[in-house]
Amino acid sequence: MNQSENNIVIERPELHRFELAVDGGIAAVYYRVEEGRLVLIHTEVPEELSGRGIGSRLVTGVFDLVRASHREVVIRCPFVAAWYARHLDYGDVVDG
Structure with missing residues (x-):
């Protein structure tokens, strides 16, 4: 199975992105x-690929990875801010 079939979010620190x-x-x-x-x-x-929930799956994966690594995020992206407003159960991950 490839990554798209698993919907696996990965971190690429060398590119500063998930x-x-x-x-x-x-x-x-x-x-x-x-x-x-x-x-x-x-x-x-x-x-x-827009309109298929991919952004939401991506951000969920990001927050899960950040939580698992005991890090915190600061949200400056409007899309992530809108997602977080609907998923306040990730409050332990958000700083500010």
């Missing part, structure tokens, strides 16, 4: 590191 491979495309959340926290700055889902 990725989800889906149907031949890559959805990504970009970040920068400030004072040990991940500042989530931008989310990209290929236009041809």
Whole structure:
């Protein structure tokens, strides 16, 4: 099974992003590191894949990875902010 079949979100620190491979495309959340926290700055889902819940799966995977690694995020991306407003159970991951 490939990554898209598993819906596995992976971190690519060398690119400062988290990725989800889906149907031949890559959805990504970009970040920068400030004072040990991940500042989530931008989310990209290929236009041809939009409207299929891929962004939500991506952000859920990001928050799960961050939680598992005992890190925190600062949200600066409007898409992530809107997602978080519907998933406040991830409050332990968000700083600020």
